[in-house]
Amino acid sequence: EAEVAQSPRYKITEKSQAVAFWCDPISGHATLYWYRQILGQGPELLVQFQDESVVDDSQLPKDRFSAERLKGVDSTLKIQPAELGDSAMYLCASSFGQFLSTDTQYFGPGTRLTVL
């Protein structure tokens, strides 16, 4: 069964350093999502791509976070500089459809970030 791949699975970094996370969605999925999940809470959407275009990044802290999906396939989420409050699980998800509210989102295993 096809899965969403993410790497690394775990990342420990010091405050003010730069970090990057990678996501490879299920083949053929047009829509890709990045979520942040703080311990003990539900995931919150950071950014949503339709192919290579950003369709929603209203919750992305743009002063330090950036996301790209240059060829409309895999994606990278970057934080620079990292802050203590960025410690969380970063989840990537993908869905097949063209921006449909009924499409199932398939999640990757996540990257757990710890900022010291």
Place this chain on the structure above:
Amino acid sequence: AQSVTQLDSQVPVFEEAPVELRCNYSSSVSVYLFWYVQYPNQGLQLLLKYLSGSTLVESINGFEAEFNKSQTSFHLRKPSVHISDTAEYFCAVSEDNAGNMLTFGGGTRLMVKP
């Protein structure tokens, strides 16, 4: 904007007992409802979803949820739980014509005890 409330942060239950995990949502438009399960250090897996039609939806592993529009609820139930059901459960909603944006509740940790 939609919101989701999961009233119980933790639900302890003995093995083979029934369980209900509560979910209420708030939205001014038509919604689609989802339950996801998350095992430790893993991503979320879709458990079941309501899109339209019958208000009672079932999963392959014995869970069911009922969409109640008048009470704006989508509670998850299982008549007899197993140790392996121990996990975090998230209720989520997407609004019609809102581009598949999911809003999640805070989660309920189901702890099944032997």
